[in-house]
Amino acid sequence: MATNAQLFERAQQVIPGGVNSPVRAFRAVGGTPRFITRAEGAYLHDAEGRRYIDYIGSWGPMILGHGHPAVVDAVQRAVREGFSFGAPTEREIELAEAILALVPSMEQVRLVSSGTEAAMSAIRLARGATGRPKLIKFEGCYHGHADALLVKAGSGLATFGHPTSAGVPPEAVQHTLVLEYNNLDQLEAAFAEHGAQLACVMIEPIAGNMNFVRASVPFMTRLRELCTRHGALLVFDEVMTGFRVGLQGAQGLYGRLIPGFRPDLSVFGKVIGGGMPLAAFGGPRAIMEHLSPTGPVYQAGTLSGNPVATACGLATLREISRPGFFDALSARTRSLVEGLQGAAREAGIALAVDCEGGMFGFFLAHELPQNYGQVMATDKEAFNRFFHGMLDRGVYLAPALYEAGFVSAAHTAEDIAATIDAARAAFAS
Numbered sequence: 012m013a014t015n016a017q018l019f020e021r022a023q024q025v026i027p028g029g030v031n032s033p034v035r036a037f038r039a040v041g042g043t044p045r046f047i048t049r050a051e052g053a054y055l056h057d058a059e060g061r062r063y064i065d066y067i068g069s070w071g072p073m074i075l076g077h078g079h080p081a082v083v084d085a086v087q088r089a090v091r092e093g094f095s096f097g098a099p100t101e102r103e104i105e106l107a108e109a110i111l112a113l114v115p116s117m118e119q120v121r122l123v124s125s126g127t128e129a130a131m132s133a134i135r136l137a138r139g140a141t142g143r144p145k146l147i148k149f150e151g152c153y154h155g156h157a158d159a160l161l162v163k164a165g166s167g168l169a170t171f172g173h174p175t176s177a178g179v180p181p182e183a184v185q186h187t188l189v190l191e192y193n194n195l196d197q198l199e200a201a202f203a204e205h206g207a208q209l210a211c212v213m214i215e216p217i218a219g220n221m222n223f224v225r226a227s228v229p230f231m232t233r234l235r236e237l238c239t240r241h242g243a244l245l246v247f248d249e250v251m252t253g254f255r256v257g258l259q260g261a262q263g264l265y266g267r268l269i270p271g272f273r274p275d276l277s278v279f280g281k282v283i284g285g286g287m288p289l290a291a292f293g294g295p296r297a298i299m300e301h302l303s304p305t306g307p308v309y310q311a312g313t314l315s316g317n318p319v320a321t322a323c324g325l326a327t328l329r330e331i332s333r334p335g336f337f338d339a340l341s342a343r344t345r346s347l348v349e350g351l352q353g354a355a356r357e358a359g360i361a362l363a364v365d366c367e368g369g370m371f372g373f374f375l376a377h378e379l380p381q382n383y384g385q386v387m388a389t390d391k392e393a394f395n396r397f398f399h400g401m402l403d404r405g406v407y408l409a410p411a412l413y414e415a416g417f418v419s420a421a422h423t424a425e426d427i428a429a430t431i432d433a434a435r436a437a438f439a440s
């Protein structure tokens with residue numbers, strides 16, 4: 012039987028860095044990535060036969076846990092009918108109808124295969140529909156790896172950004188403004204200077220790519236007002252939060268806190284595919300009809316609306332729509348973060364925690380950070396020690412301090428208690 016280290020060595024010969032997505036390589040925390048052989052419920056099993064309680068859930072999709080019987084059954088039936096047709100199916104309509112029934116800000120939705128593709132397409136649509144070139148994103152938010160989004164803040168307030176990746180020419184990001192999350196002054200200044208040229212503002216409403224940071228209600232309220240006043244589209248990237256923080260996603264939460272609130276466009280992924288490659292973007296009919304074939308904004312995909320992925324997504328949505336699903340998931344997630352906080356307190360360690368639905372964050376800090384700079388100022392060495400302390404005790408947390416965590420419906424009270432025991436031991440060591 013090959014060890015994780017042997018598999019990692021072999022993987023690095025044939026796959027850059029040994030992984031097909033960089034965070035899997037454990038570079039932020041050091042050590043050897045675990046090679047997973049199988050998963051069931053709340054557990055992952057690695058190549059060395061060790062079992063872990065999984066708080067990554069494939070980075071969000073596995074909200075029901077691994078191998079939920081209803082989902083497995085739906086996928087197996089779909090596979091028998093065919094893998095891919097490249098022609099429309101009734102199941103695509105059913106999934107679109109199911110998504111639209113839950114997300115009132117959208118009248119139409121287009122299915123694609125990844126969150127990157129959905130975010131990139133939403134931006135092209137925003138630009139095509141408004142006839143404007145510029146966009147705002149926020150530092151610490153991740154919207155996939157389309158060129159225009161691989162950008163960090165410029166040197167001054169409301170200046171355009173610089174590429175964060177080799178291979179992205181400066182011209183590709185010349186229309187992308189990067190602002191600090193939750194910073195109202197920067198937002199006002201950016202709109203004052205560029206408002207008439209702005210196609211859209213893209214935001215993770217609860218940012219899961221800088222651990223777990225909520226956009227404040229005053230910030231979101233003002234962002235909505237400014238977008239409306241200047242004719243820029245507000246694009247909610249709910250790839251992570253959609254069907255995860257609640258059945259209506261983060262927009263459901265902000266809609267309850269801000270009267271009349273809704274985004275113009277929304278981007279989804281992860282949970283809507285239930286673990287298969289599926290994502291989506293949508294909005295009002297008048298905007299969506301700018302898309303090809305009804306409109307001039309081109310967008311397409313060989314595997315878009317794939318019949319197996321749509322079966323997986325539909326079965327997942329059906330399960331999470333059951334009455335009480337999110338109440339139970341939220342209670343479980345809250346018991347986890349409160350338990351972690353209690354374990355830290357016993358060890359005399361400050362731990363700030365937050366959660367919503369089945370998504371959570373924790374920071375080795377006295378207060379919850381409000382932006383990327385504050386997240387990155389938390390104690391990285393202590394986080395890395397804690398991460399490895401937990402992994403050694405059979406708890407698989409995200410291998411970087413800037414990633415959110417996920418609880419599934421398969422996590423039992425016993426799993427949470429075992430996790431808190433592990434945390435107590437890890438904090439004490």
Ligand SMILES: Cc1ncc(COP(=O)(O)O)c(C=O)c1O
Binds near residue numbers: 070155156220249281
């Ligand atoms: C908020 C957000 N948007 C977009 C993406 C990109 O999605 P994908 O990895 O499916 O391309 C991610 C991925 O983690 C994400 O968290």
